[in-house]
Amino acid sequence: MNVQALKCWRKLQAAGLDIEVLEIADGDGEAPTSAAAVAAAVGCALGQVVAAQLHVVKAKPLLVLCPGDRHVELAKLGAGSARGRLDQVIGATGFAEGSVPPLCHARPLPTIADDSLRRFTTVWCAAGTPNAVFEVGVAALLAAIPGVALRDVCSA
Numbered sequence: 001m002n003v004q005a006l007k008c009w010r011k012l013q014a015a016g017l018d019i020e021v022l023e024i025a026d027g028d029g030e031a032p033t034s035a036a037a038v039a040a041a042v043g044c045a046l047g048q049v050v051a052a053q054l055h056v057v058k059a060k061p062l063l064v065l066c067p068g069d070r071h072v073e074l075a076k077l078g079a080g081s082a083r084g085r086l087d088q089v090i091g092a093t094g095f096a097e098g099s100v101p102p103l104c105h106a107r108p109l110p111t112i113a114d115d116s117l118r119r120f121t122t123v124w125c126a127a128g129t130p131n132a133v134f135e136v137g138v139a140a141l142l143a144a145i146p147g148v149a150l151r152d153v154c155s156a
Helices: 002-014 034-044 087-094 117-120 137-144
Strands: 021-023 049-058 060-067 111-114 122-126 133-135 150-152
Touching: 002 021, 002 049, 002 133, 034 049, 034 122, 049 087, 060 087, 060 117, 111 117, 117 150, 122 137, 133 137
Parallel strands: 049 122, 060 111, 111 150
Antiparallel strands: 021 133, 049 060, 122 133
16 A cells, blocks of 8 residues: 555544545556546445545635535635635645545644535545545544534535
8 A cells, every 4th residue: 555545544543434445546547537537446426436625715724525426616615715726735634636535634624524425325535645545434434524514515
């Protein structure tokens, strides 16, 4: 297992998640670059692939957990909301975009999970590298994230 994925796995285990990290590839043997490619690689519905996206709201970082079949509505996050730049993503989470897990970041982050995630029993999340993912129960994931808020912030 990649060193970064192993480090992430250890943090997720310490957070109480009993998960297994899988390293996957798309049809060309490369790291998948889209939620659709991840869904195809692991055999799940597109909505079960969770994107952990960093947004900036009133100059403060906010992590949003968005299902792969939806997109974040900036207006629902509040005035002045914007998607985080690459340097902001790495600075706040310790991970590059596309590799960001839903928890265990460089520093604690306020987190919103889109309410539509609850339509699934399990979801798939990034585990620290572009090709490392893990499956987790939605209830267990939400319970492991301190202070997570469930809100309707995404649309199809």
